[in-house]
Amino acid sequence: xxxxxxxxxxxxxxxxxxxxxxxxxxxxxxxxxxxxxxxxxxxxxxxxxxxxxxxxxxxxxxxxxxxxxxxxxxxxxxxxxxxxxxxxxxxxxxxxxxxxxxxxxxxxxxxxxxxxxxxxxxxxxxxxxxxxxxxxxxxxxxxxxxxxxxxxxxxxxxxxxxxxxxxxxxxxxxxxxxxxxxxxxxxxxxxxxxxxxxxxxxxxxxxxxxxxxxxxxxxxxxxxxxxxxxxx
Amino acid sequence: xxxxxxxxxxxxxxxxxxxxxxxxxxxxxxxxxxxxxxxxxxxxxxxxxxxxxxxxxxxxxxxxxxxxxxxxxxxxxxxxxxxxxxxxxxxxxxxxxxxxxxxxxxxxxxxxxxxxxxxxxxxxxxxxxxxxxxxxxxxxxxxxxxxxxxxxxxxxxxxxxxxxxxxxxxxxxxxxxxxxxxxxxxxxxxxxxxxxxxxxxxxxxxxxxxxxxxxxxxxxxxxxxxxxxxxxxxxxxxxxxxxxxxxxxxxxxxxxxxxxxxxxxxxxxxxxx
Numbered sequence: 001x002x003x004x005x006x007x008x009x010x011x012x013x014x015x016x017x018x019x020x021x022x023x024x025x026x027x028x029x030x031x032x033x034x035x036x037x038x039x040x041x042x043x044x045x046x047x048x049x050x051x052x053x054x055x056x057x058x059x060x061x062x063x064x065x066x067x068x069x070x071x072x073x074x075x076x077x078x079x080x081x082x083x084x085x086x087x088x089x090x091x092x093x094x095x096x097x098x099x100x101x102x103x104x105x106x107x108x109x110x111x112x113x114x115x116x117x118x119x120x121x122x123x124x125x126x127x128x129x130x131x132x133x134x135x136x137x138x139x140x141x142x143x144x145x146x147x148x149x150x151x152x153x154x155x156x157x158x159x160x161x162x163x164x165x166x167x168x169x170x171x172x173x174x175x176x177x178x179x180x181x182x183x184x185x186x187x188x189x190x191x192x193x194x195x196x197x198x199x200x201x202x203x204x205x206x207x208x209x210x211x212x213x214x215x216x217x218x219x220x221x222x223x224x225x226x227x228x229x230x231x232x
Numbered sequence: 233x234x235x236x237x238x239x240x241x242x243x244x245x246x247x248x249x250x251x252x253x254x255x256x257x258x259x260x261x262x263x264x265x266x267x268x269x270x271x272x273x274x275x276x277x278x279x280x281x282x283x284x285x286x287x288x289x290x291x292x293x294x295x296x297x298x299x300x301x302x303x304x305x306x307x308x309x310x311x312x313x314x315x316x317x318x319x320x321x322x323x324x325x326x327x328x329x330x331x332x333x334x335x336x337x338x339x340x341x342x343x344x345x346x347x348x349x350x351x352x353x354x355x356x357x358x359x360x361x362x363x364x365x366x367x368x369x370x371x372x373x374x375x376x377x378x379x380x381x382x383x384x385x386x387x388x389x390x391x392x393x394x395x396x397x398x399x400x401x402x403x404x405x406x407x408x409x410x411x412x413x414x415x416x417x418x419x420x421x422x423x424x425x426x427x428x429x430x431x432x433x434x435x436x437x438x439x440x441x442x443x444x445x446x447x448x449x450x451x452x453x454x455x456x457x458x459x460x461x462x463x464x465x466x467x468x469x470x471x472x473x474x475x476x477x478x479x480x481x482x483x484x485x486x487x488x489x490x491x492x493x494x495x496x497x498x499x500x501x502x503x504x505x
Contacts, residue, residue: 012501055344059499071344079341088268095261096345098254 002031002054002071002145004201006063009049023049024060025199033069033144036171038186038207039179040214041196047179048074050196051147054177069144074179076154078122078134086125086133087118093137104140111162112136128155135159139166145175152178152189183211258346262354284366287323291316291370294436307438308467310379317382318435320367321462324394325401325455326426328359332405333412333422348495356402364394381466389465393458396484400454403487410494413501434459440471447474454483 007027010020023046031037031054041047051074052058053065073079084092090108094101109115112132117125125133131154138146153163170176171189180186186193186207193210195202197217204210295312305311332355342351374382384390412418433455439447450456457480463470 052344057342057344073344077343079343084265084268088265092261092265093343095264096258096343098257 001033001068003066003068004029004031004053004063005066007053007060007065008062009046009053009058010061022199024053024201027063027201029194029201029203031145031175031177034175035192036176036190037178038190038193038210039177039196040183040186040193040210041179041181042218043181045196046199047181047196048149050194050201051149051177051179054145055147067145070142071145072138072141072143072147074147074149075138076131076134076149076151077138078130083121083123085119085121086114089122090133090137093141097141099141104137107140108133108136111140112159131155132159135163139163139170143174145177146170148176148178150180183214186211254345255350258350259354259357262346262351263358266354266358284362284369287319287366288370290323291319294319298436306436307470308379309381310374313374313379313382313466315436316370316374317463317466318433318459319430320363320370321393321397321459322430322433322435322455323366324360324363324397325458327363328356328398328401329405329408329426330423331355331359332402333408333419348499349492352402352406352495356398360398367394384465385468386465390462393462393465396461396480397455397458399484399488400458403484403489403491406491406495407487410498413498429453429455432456438471439474451476454480 004027007024008022009024010022012020027050039047039050049058053060054067055071055073056065056067057073079093086109087105090105091101094104105118109118112129112135114129114133117129122130122133135154152167153160167176167189176189178186178190190207193204193207193214195204195210195214195217197214202210202213204213291312294315298306298315299311302311305314307314332352342348371382371384408418408422412422432450433453434450439450439456439460442450451474457475457477460470460472460475461477461480464472464475
């Protein structure tokens with residue numbers, strides 16, 4: 001369960017005279033366990049910021065976010081120093097989350113098929129394989145909430161298939177939050193929606209009503225979003 | 233697939249909400265990561281050797297120079313020991329403030345369970361350990377090869393001085409990392425400033441032998457107090473009229489508190505980094 005209480009977030013510029021950028025205002029919502037929620041919003045409406053608040057890598061300027069249960073980092077996230085080798089990086093993440101480092105490394109290497117490059121520096125890896133590594137890392141760690149930023153899989157078709165399998169497994173056993181702009185993705189994987197609009201978050205227990213609202217507000221603003229074509 | 237072994241703690245992001253064991257695991261992992269990615273990629277051992285050799289080199293150069301200029305030690309029986317007891321505490325300040333000022337407090341590439349302060353602590357722990365080892369090695373070597381006086385007769389005074397320098401350097405590093413997020417040139421200015429400061433911190437002369445008019449100005453520098461304090465642990469009768477421990481403790485604590493406040497205040501500020 002993730003509880004938002006009166007959460008507000010303001011990015012400030014370092015100079016005193018420049019205006020503050022308000023991203024979220026007075027967000028109060030409860031994301032229950034085992035919920036499959038889509039965070040819908042136009043580009044720049046604060047989807048990633050909301051995800052970061054959910055996982056705790058950003059602290060809110062006002063209010064608080066309470067996490068009950070283990071919340072993942074946004075899957076596909078790459079952290080740490082790129083100078084570490086893949087083995088060292090996976091072990092570092094495992095240690096941070098108090099998991100068995102050797103066990104996690106073995107599974108990640110097997111899942112993402114990285115046997116030939118385990119000793120190479122993460123930064124020297126092709127972007128596609130690096131993304132595969134990060135997705136494998138997220139899918140193989142036990143969380144109660146999995147956060148996704150725009151996509152649920154990456155890379156070659158074989159790896160995508162494996163990711164989808166894991167995703168379906170997680171759908172049954174854990175909560176999922178998916179930040180997207182494409183409504184067909186939201187429709188396929190989620191059952192409820194939170195629409196970001198005008199610095200606020202509007203929660204809909206029913207995904208279809210959420211999508212209707214999302215399309216309405218974006219049309220009323222005159223935004224010609226590519227997503228609109230899918231329903232039209 | 234069966235669940236992974238290992239006990240995963242509840243992750244609530246902020247340090248105050250984590251168990252002590254989870255927090256220790258995180259800081260430990262960060263320290264290990266820092267050691268692994270220490271400057272030189274394939275030769276971490278070589279980097280450690282260079283780290284320890286650097287202050288030795290500085291001590292050797294200044295000791296030789298002043299021996300040629302003065303022909304007799306500034307204080308005590310040996311020039312090298314006198315310089316070493318000034319340069320070593322000063323290097324605590326240089327290294328810790330240099331490592332911590334590069335640390336950034338925005339949420340960029342950090343795992344959600346890792347708080348900025350954890351990363352900061354890991355850096356400080358590592359630097360402090362390396363510098364303590366270097367100090368032991370250098371003073372030990374000097375006491376064997378040059379003069380037995382190099383081994384501190386009162387290690388408590390040395391530890392006190394060094395820990396206060398560390399606190400001061402931590403606070404300054406946090407403040408500098410905040411300022412340099414807004415103004416890039418600050419780092420360069422800081423490097424020049426630090427190199428110059430060594431001349432007025434009483435590393436190469438005895439503060440009490442300076443004319444009072446100058447000494448009163450120089451003693452505003454907290455590092456000068458710490459260096460006198462360090463030397464009182466090595467030389468039993470080192471002149472310490474100018475030493476004011478209360479001032480040193482006050483300045484170190486204030487810098488540290490201001491540093492933490494500034495770090496927290498900069499959290500949601502978009503910096504140029």
